[in-house]
Amino acid sequence: MSLKNKKILIVIGGGISAYKALDLIRLLKKNNVNVKTILTKSGKEFVTPLSITTLTKNKTFEDIFDKNSEAEIDHISLSRWADLIIVLPTTANFMTKLSIGKAEDLATTVLLASNKDVLLVPAMNVRMWLHKATQRNLKTLQDYGYYFIGPEKGEMACGEYGEGKMSSPRQIYSYLKNYFHQKDLFKKKKFKALVTTGPTREYLDPVRYISNESSGKQGYEIALALKKLGIKTKLIAGPSSLIYSKGLKIKKIISAKEMLNEVKKSLPVDIAVCAAAVSDFKPISKSKNKIKKGISNLDYMSLEKNPDILDYLSKNNKARPKMVVGFSAETENVIQNSKKKIKEKYCDLIIANDVSKKDLGFNSEYNEVSIIDKKGRIKSIQRSKKSYIANAIAKIILDKLLTNDKNIN
Ligand code: C5P
Numbered sequence: 549m550s551l552k553n554k555k556i557l558i559v560i561g562g563g564i565s566a567y568k569a570l571d572l573i574r575l576l577k578k579n580n581v582n583v584k585t586i587l588t589k590s591g592k593e594f595v596t597p598l599s600i601t602t603l604t605k606n607k608t609f610e611d612i613f614d615k616n617s618e619a620e621i622d623h624i625s626l627s628r629w630a631d632l633i634i635v636l637p638t639t640a641n642f643m644t645k646l647s648i649g650k651a652e653d654l655a656t657t658v659l660l661a662s663n664k665d666v667l668l669v670p671a672m673n674v675r676m677w678l679h680k681a682t683q684r685n686l687k688t689l690q691d692y693g694y695y696f697i698g699p700e701k702g703e704m705a706c707g708e709y710g711e712g713k714m715s716s717p718r719q720i721y722s723y724l725k726n727y728f729h730q731k732d733l734f735k736k737k738k739f740k741a742l743v744t745t746g747p748t749r750e751y752l753d754p755v756r757y758i759s760n761e762s763s764g765k766q767g768y769e770i771a772l773a774l775k776k777l778g779i780k781t782k783l784i785a786g787p788s789s790l791i792y793s794k795g796l797k798i799k800k801i802i803s804a805k806e807m808l809n810e811v812k813k814s815l816p817v818d819i820a821v822c823a824a825a826v827s828d829f830k831p832i833s834k835s836k837n838k839i840k841k842g843i844s845n846l847d848y849m850s851l852e853k854n855p856d857i858l859d860y861l862s863k864n865n866k867a868r869p870k871m872v873v874g875f876s877a878e879t880e881n882v883i884q885n886s887k888k889k890i891k892e893k894y895c896d897l898i899i900a901n902d903v904s905k906k907d908l909g910f911n912s913e914y915n916e917v918s919i920i921d922k923k924g925r926i927k928s929i930q931r932s933k934k935s936y937i938a939n940a941i942a943k944i945i946l947d948k949l950l951t952n953d954k955n956i957n
Pocket residue numbers: 744804822823824825826827828854855856857858859873874875876877
């Protein structure tokens with residue numbers, strides 16, 4: 549049973565749903581989970597340290613300035629102890645503090661100092677949840693890599709109806725079971741990924757080339773997101789002015805042919821994401837010297853098709869990655885054309901985007917995509933930062949890989 553002996557640190561926030569933390573602790577203890585808790589000052593208005601300690605059989609940690617608890621266990625070791633940290637309920641105010649990196653008490657300090665996954669369980673009034681500030685904080689926190697469960701739709705303590713109700717202890721428990729099951733599987737597997745990104749350059753002569761506007765940003769963010777999930781990732785990048793972080797393994801190439809060679813060298817991998825805007829054509833031959841203006845023979849302009857790297861990967865019988873992900877940049881009938889492409893290119897997921905939209909896609913910090921799977925199921929992500937979209941794509945890839953679950957929502 550995958551929850552047995554796991555260590556969970558629960559931060560109990562200030563909200564009427566705080567009492568549900570007790571039910572969750574009871575469920576976890578029944579399944580041999582080690583539970584420690586931090587009770588925030590406002591959480592203490594709703595539940596008592598005594599009731600928590602009675603259930604966890606552990607001291608309830610309270611204030612950062614509590615000399616006794618700091619002597620016993622400091623805020624760093626408390627976060628290192630845990631396999632996972634849960635904040636329950638996560639209030640709107642707590643989300644604000646987390647998104648600006650505040651460290652004003654034990655709970656916020658532990659979270660800021662943490663190197664562990666954090667699950668946030670929001671609970672608040674529907675208006676508070678839907679407020680632009682909260683929604684912006686939600687995006688920021690998802691971008692930082694925090695996990696969320698809920699909130700659910702339902703009747704709230706204040707009597708209003710809508711999205712904002714905290715997920716039930718049962719729902720949280722099922723989430724945790726699934727989370728640890730995937731983590732355990734993941735530890736055993738040690739996945740490898742390759743990502744292609746950027747444009748390619750196809751030279752006509754020593755100074756002129758065919759290329760495109762791609763910045764390589766989206767693929768770069770996907771490689772970072774996969775790496776953040778613990779996947780050994782190699783980025784194969786065409787020429788761009790992007791400055792890459794040092795932590796990522798990067799191979800820079802110029803032409804489509806070089807990109808394909810590098811892809812071949814990187815196999816076998818479990819995941820291949822082809823985000824590169826590969827030039828479809830290349831000159832049949834490259835002139836040794838700069839082509840003169842007056843030249844009559846324009847043979848140098850004869851073009852031939854470049855190899856299709858995505859196609860090579862997805863139809864590679866010997867070393868086909870388990871997940872092959874392609875991109876589909878379209879200017880019309882985006883979904884329809886992308887659904888066609890997923891079949892033609894034989895890939896597992898296709899990321900469709902409308903490149904005719906202003907300030908999106910090529911050379912922009914932002915993108916708007918629809919993630920489509922083989923069965924035609926679609927998850928759309930509205931205009932968001934490319935890093936946010938990358939995290940969402942990486943998570944879907946991993947979920948599919950781990951569970952063979954065909955669901956993408
Ligand atoms: O057919 P189309 O070029 O629209 O397909 C786009 C997808 O195919 C992208 O994932 C792109 O990285 C990949 N591709 C490739 N090699 C090519 C052309 C496209 O890997 N030569």
